[in-house]
Amino acid sequence: MTVESGVGYALIALGPALSLFVSVVARKPFLILILLSSTLFWLISLIVLSGAWRGFLPVRTASLWPYALLLFTSVAFQEAVRVLFWKLYKKLEDMLDAFADRVSKPRLVLTDKLLIALTGGLGHGVAHAVFFSLSLLTPAFGPATFYADRCLRMPFFLVSAIISLGFTIIHTFCMVIAFEGYTGGKKTDQVFVPIIHLIAAMMTLINLAPGGCVVGVPLLCFVAAVTLQYCWQMVWRRLNQHQRRQSNS
Amino acid sequence: MAETLEEPPTLLSTIGEEIIRIIAPVSACMLLVVLLVSVLSSSSSSDAPPTIVFSADSETGSSTWDKLKDALLSSIAFVATVTLLTFLLVLLFYFRCTSFLKYYMAFSSFIVLAILGGEITLFLIDKFSIPVDSVTFFILLFNFSVVGVMAVFLSRMAIVITQSYLVLIGVLVAYWFTMLPEWTTWALLIAMALYDLAAVLLPGGPLRLLVELAMSRDEEIPALVYEARPVDQHTASNRRIWRSSGVSSNGDLVQESLPETRLVVAEEAVVSEVTAPLISSANVDHHRQENSVDGIGLGESGAIKLGLGDFIFYSVLVGRAALYDFMTVYACYLAIIAGLGITLLLLAFYRRALPALPVSILLGVLFYVLTRVLLEMFVVQCSTNLLMF
Numbered sequence: 125m126t127v128e129s130g131v132g133y134a135l136i137a138l139g140p141a142l143s144l145f146v147s148v149v150a151r152k153p154f155l156i157l158i159l160l161s162s163t164l165f166w167l168i169s170l171i172v173l174s175g176a177w178r179g180f181l182p183v184r185t186a187s188l189w190p191y192a193l194l195l196f197t198s199v200a201f202q203e204a205v206r207v208l209f210w211k212l213y214k215k216l217e218d219m220l221d222a223f224a225d226r227v228s229k230p231r232l233v234l235t236d237k238l239l240i241a242l243t244g245g246l247g248h249g250v251a252h253a254v255f256f257s258l259s260l261l262t263p264a265f266g267p268a269t270f271y272a273d274r275c276l277r278m279p280f281f282l283v284s285a286i287i288s289l290g291f292t293i294i295h296t297f298c299m300v301i302a303f304e305g306y307t308g309g310k311k312t313d314q315v316f317v318p319i320i321h322l323i324a325a326m327m328t329l330i331n332l333a334p335g336g337c338v339v340g341v342p343l344l345c346f347v348a349a350v351t352l353q354y355c356w357q358m359v360w361r362r363l364n365q366h367q368r369r370q371s372n373s
Numbered sequence: 374m375a376e377t378l379e380e381p382p383t384l385l386s387t388i389g390e391e392i393i394r395i396i397a398p399v400s401a402c403m404l405l406v407v408l409l410v411s412v413l414s415s416s417s418s419s420d421a422p423p424t425i426v427f428s429a430d431s432e433t434g435s436s437t438w439d440k441l442k443d444a445l446l447s448s449i450a451f452v453a454t455v456t457l458l459t460f461l462l463v464l465l466f467y468f469r470c471t472s473f474l475k476y477y478m479a480f481s482s483f484i485v486l487a488i489l490g491g492e493i494t495l496f497l498i499d500k501f502s503i504p505v506d507s508v509t510f511f512i513l514l515f516n517f518s519v520v521g522v523m524a525v526f527l528s529r530m531a532i533v534i535t536q537s538y539l540v541l542i543g544v545l546v547a548y549w550f551t552m553l554p555e556w557t558t559w560a561l562l563i564a565m566a567l568y569d570l571a572a573v574l575l576p577g578g579p580l581r582l583l584v585e586l587a588m589s590r591d592e593e594i595p596a597l598v599y600e601a602r603p604v605d606q607h608t609a610s611n612r613r614i615w616r617s618s619g620v621s622s623n624g625d626l627v628q629e630s631l632p633e634t635r636l637v638v639a640e641e642a643v644v645s646e647v648t649a650p651l652i653s654s655a656n657v658d659h660h661r662q663e664n665s666v667d668g669i670g671l672g673e674s675g676a677i678k679l680g681l682g683d684f685i686f687y688s689v690l691v692g693r694a695a696l697y698d699f700m701t702v703y704a705c706y707l708a709i710i711a712g713l714g715i716t717l718l719l720l721a722f723y724r725r726a727l728p729a730l731p732v733s734i735l736l737g738v739l740f741y742v743l744t745r746v747l748l749e750m751f752v753v754q755c756s757t758n759l760l761m762f
């Protein structure tokens with residue numbers, strides 16, 4: 125509605141990401157580079173998806189299934205890209221370890237690897253928030269506001285900001301879980317991430333029903349909280365394990 | 374966790390700092406240009422843009438073919454002027470007229486800061502209705518420009534001031550370039566990218582000649598170059614290995630004096646030969662061994678230098694993207710940073726003169742086209758239905 129509310133919506137979508145950036149990522153220049161490259165990765169995957177779906181848009185039917193198909197293919201593709209991202213990260217880790225040996229500095233430790241995974245996820249989350257929420261925010265800086273047809277209780281910008289916030293959290297911490305799962309080989313971790321992503325995406329389908337966003341948005345925040353909890357438990361377990369191993373050796 | 378893990382500072386804290394020190398000012402320059410463009414674009418749409426030679430673009434109703442033809446002709450004229458002026462620069466450098474070049478550099482910085490900067494400040498004052506009288510304004514502008522010239526010219530200022538003024542000069546010139554008609558801007562960017570590629574890599578290219586001359590004489594090229602780190606006078610005298618150079622120049626910008634324009638600017642190669650789209654890491658010889666890191670290209674010595682022309686053309690691309698929508702801005706920003714990263718990697722890998730413009734500009738244009746054609750429809754469809762993934 126005004127500059128203040130425009131900035132407010134932007135901060136709702138990006139606030140936690142910004143605080144994570146300032147406190148964790150900005151300290152280490154290498155993490156900023158990882159952030160930029162993972163954002164780029166996500167953007168490229170989004171462009172490929174939009175290229176694939178361009179011929180079928182705009183969807184003219186009011187039924188559910190084209191949207192469901194769209195979401196399903198998008199999530200599947202993004203999970204495949206995540207595996208690719210992990211493989212590239214493995215190569216990067218080897219290169220960094222070789223470089224560390226050459227300049228006789230200590231190799232990457234567990235916290236470093238977790239930080240890189242967190243930054244990768246943050247990059248994905250930030251890209252999501254920027255492209256799905258912030259890029260549409262330009263009218264919010266003007267004198268009026270906009271209500272979507274199916275969600276008349278809150279301005280459109282507020283709803284999309286909250287949804288982006290939920291997805292940012294999900295993306296950020298799913299990346300940590302996924303990297304741990306692929307490195308450690310635990311099946312539950314590996315399977316958890318695509319399922320959560322799919323559930324979250326399907327949850328947004330509820331928004332298609334009139335008045336559905338009252339149900340859909342809190343459910344999404346619940347899914348984000350579940351992701352946070354799972355990630356917290358996993359990291360705690362891993363760090364304790366690591367510390368025990370270090371004190372034993 | 375009983376106690377916090379006290380780990381020694383690992384590799385992760387130190388790697389990549391050089392690159393960030395270059396990416397940060399480039400991002401700041403682009404951000405400022407985007408802000409200026411988005412704030413001022415609604416008000417200045419009625420002003421006539423500076424015309425370079427041919428302009429059918431600003432007339433409504435001209436066909437696409439006409440616009441394309443005029444854009445191509447304008448950009449070819451521009452590149453031809455730039456080539457001529459660069460050869461002139463090489464000639465002057467060859468005849469050791471370095472002091473002339475330095476004075477010209479100072480003069481052109483003054484012109485950019487005073488006239489272009491003053492014009493933009495007037496736009497801003499107009500837009501926000503800031504109460505300031507003309508005497509104060511002129512005094513402040515004059516002081517600002519003189520300090521800028523001294524910061525860029527003398528090397529004894531605090532490095533932060535020099536860097537800020539360089540970024541500001543880049544912002545001012547880039548903003549004026551975004552006022553060109555649309556097709557001309559894109560044609561110009563692509564033409565400059567191709568020119569940079571040719572001028573640096575071909576054996577007869579003016580920039581390559583310049584770099585080789587500077588290397589053989591162990592002198593610095595007199596140009597506006599952004600340095601990521603202060604260089605003390607001691608290491609400056611050692612032999613430098615210039616990685617790449619590209620010299621840009623603004624051609625003749627002759628603005629027709631229409632009734633509503635406030636200023637007729639006939640700038641002949643203004644910030645021209647002097648702002649070099651130049652990317653180099655000034656490595657001192659004895660550090661060369663440590664710099665042979667495969668693939669990552671992160672030397673411990675050597676501050677990375679980037680010429681001001683690069684700043685300007687990157688910001689022009691992003692500024693023009695901002696005139697369409699913010700989604701294109703983000704996409705182009707990421708593309709340019711990716712291109713810059715790739716160029717830096719190639720720099721560490723090939724260890725010779727490399728142009729900084731082509732990769733970024735071509736990636737930026739590609740992403741702009743892809744976003745506008747493909748991405749926008751997809752994202753708008755999804756978001757307006759509140760479907761996200």
